[in-house]
Each structure stands twice: as C-alpha cells, then as structure tokens.
Amino acid sequence: MHSVCFHHVDEDPNSEFDVTPAELQRFVRTALDHGATFVAPSALVDSATNTETATAEGAVCVIFDDGYRSILEYAAPLMSELGVVFGMAATTGLLIDGERPTSMSHSSSDFLTMAALRDWTAAGGELLGHSHSHIALDKLATATIAHELDTELAAYAEHGIPAPDLFAYPFGARDNRARTAVAARYRAAFATGSGAPPSPGSRFDIHRVTFRRRKLLRLLCLDWKTLEDPTDD
Template structure:
C-alpha cells in the first residue's frame, strides 16, 4: 500500500522494506519512504551488488539425469530463497539495473528454465506460485506441443498472464557457435538468422509480446551470434557460464549457474548477490 501510494507501483514494496528495520512495521512506528533513488548500481565502499541467475531444465518426482531436478529438492530450494530474504526478479528489472536506470532489491536473484518441458507448467509452476515467485522461461519453437512432455502455447499464455517472462531459446536448439558439418559460410549465416530472428517473430506473434531476451542453445555463442541477437531486437542474452552479474556486465553475455547438483550447500553457494571488493 505504501509503495503504491507514494512510489506509484506496489511492486516497489521492496524499496520500503529495505529502507526500514523490521520493527518499523508495527503500530505507532515511523516508516521511511525513499522518494529519491540514490544507488542504482548497488555500489558501496565494501563492493558491489551482483545478480545470480539459476538455470533449470526439467522437473520430475524422481530423476536419473543431472538436467532433471526432483520436485522435492526444487521446493526445498525455493523455500530457502523465501525464508532467507531473497527476492526473485524478472529480466525487465535486470535490464534496468544493467542500464543504470533503476536499482533492484538486495539479495535479488533470477530463476530461469530452459527448453520448454511441460514439467515447468505441471510441477515447477505450482511450487513457485506457492512462494510468490515467477521465472523466466526459454523456449525453443520446434519443441512446443510436439508431445506429452512438451509445453503448449496455451500453457505458455497462462504462465505469461501469471507474470512469467517467455524468452527465445532458438527455433531448433542447434549449436549456433560453429557451422555444422559440410555447412558453408552462407548456409551457416542463414541458419543463424533463422534460429535467432524467426524464433523471436514466432514468439511475438503467438504470445502477443515483444520478446527481448534470448538464451543461447547449450550456452554456446561467439561475437557473430551475439551481434545477430542484438540486431534481431533482443536487449539481453544469457549463457551458462558460471557466476553472478554486476551492473557493468555485458548484456549479451549474461552468466547463469546451471543447478545440476542436489545438495543444498552447492545450491546456496550459487546465490552470490554481493562481490566484496574494497573501493576505498
């Protein structure tokens, strides 16, 4: 209510929370409303803010592949984020942070899911909704609706209405970083443009949106691929290179950590939201 009244957007409630100790939100206490943005980059004399992006693929009650996350473990991880004060942001907020336009919450983290398995909708979505979180989904076009394992366009539309961001993961999920065997330079360039440009066009038409985020298949890319992503109209593109992202990160080489191990210690080690680097 305070954020809506004084800041014009209820989603900025975190700014009020971060500006006050918890005991402020009791009867007869003063609450500070920060009307001036003072630190868009999250820089302090001790270091600077970074944004970890968690990368998942599919979910199941039990798994036999590192790319599959058991739902019980996934809920433990999401519950840990909630109970320890992490705030899940979308790529729109990340773009504003990278462009030095708006700050993001302390302990900001992004959740992303690649490929387009139906388990995103059937298993991950209810857990995320339970804890008040959303995620960014990277979909490759040729997989949508092809089997009972694949997400459908209607399910994607529902998730979009619920606040999920839908990004491109190419058309066919081919390796864009190098030509295929017996593929000459002209054919390679034609494939790159089809995978990068056409996937955006289809998502735009099917979902009624302006798709602005791209995930390189297998996380592989080169400068030519990144340049084409920019030309296609994406404002941000993600890899699977490990690490967190400061405000000065290259927006077309954004890092993500694939969550492949199932122990909580490994999971929590990926949640680096601040880089200690004395600036005095």
C-alpha cells in the same frame, strides 16, 4: 544478483539437469529465509544496465529452459505458492508438431503446446527467446544463426504470442557472430560458462548458473562463489 537456470522438473530425475519439486522448493525457501528477493529476468537486466532501477544485492532470478510441460505442472504452482516469479526460455521447435531436435532426448509429450505457452504469457509469464531448434549457435553459419532466431520469432507471431525481448543462448554457446545476431533482435541475453570467453559488462553476456545434480548441495547452501565459477558450468 544471481541467476539460475533449471530445466525439467521431475519426481524421478533421469538427467543431470533434472530437479525434483522438493529440491526446487527447498532451494527457494532457503534463499527466501536468507533474505533473497526473487526477480523476473527483465528486472535483473534492468538492474544490471540502469543504476536507477538497481535491485537488491541478494536478488535471485530463476529461468526454466526449453519449455517442458513440468514447468507449468510442478514449478509454476510451487513458485506461486511461495510468492516468487520466474521466467521461461522456450524453444519453439519443441512446442509445435514436427521432428524433435536431435539434441533433446525427451518426447513431444514432455513439452508444452503453443496454446499453453500463450495462456501463460497472457497471464503475465515472462518469456525469453531460446532459438527454434535448440542448437549451439556458435556451431552454425552466420546466415543459419539468423534463420534460427527469425524462425523462432515467426513461430511466436503465428501463434499470437508477443515476441520476447530477452534471450538465453542454447547450451550457453555463443561467439561474436551469435552475440551480434541476438543483439539485432533482443535487448539482452543470458549466457553460461560454455562457448566463447564472456564479455564482462555486456548486456548480451549476462551469466547464469546452470543447475546440474552435482551442484545440488552447493545450491542448497547458496554457495554462489563456487556456483558462479564460469569454468564449472
């Protein structure tokens, strides 16, 4: 099983994390042509923790991070056309009126509204937690980690969006304090090679590949062995 994290979808990439619609389509088509089955994040988690619900060896899970408007404008129609599912790890502080987190260079118009996210989840979209301010949790005081997570969940409740039960660490950054806080609120979490050493087999340390433009060729070649090297995220 493999998990891949994308961010902004843009015809003219201006960040190492941006992917074009054509590149995304080529990756999905290539994986399908090689027998991959695309599964929702919850299905991947269930498979990893319950042998009775195991998915195929070549299953692929795609998660789009942060809540960019381009996810529903470009990625969602493309994924639907190809018959594959995906999840979204949104950041509530980016989706409501207010100051943009300093870690994000994009303007407010680049992100979805809470209303658009609510419509997407109502239509069956699978939402993951991703914090309120998109900040590395391992850099925060323990009480502030809890505040970040609780503020996010409160924002979803305020806007009538069901609370997600899966989480994706911002920047992949986590330590034991972050894992403990997340475990108190979610049933599993996705990580990357960033932050503390992984806890093999932990439901709160499920590895995913972060797409960067330098990894494009390897992704299109489905070179999972090198892509999943945690030192290369």
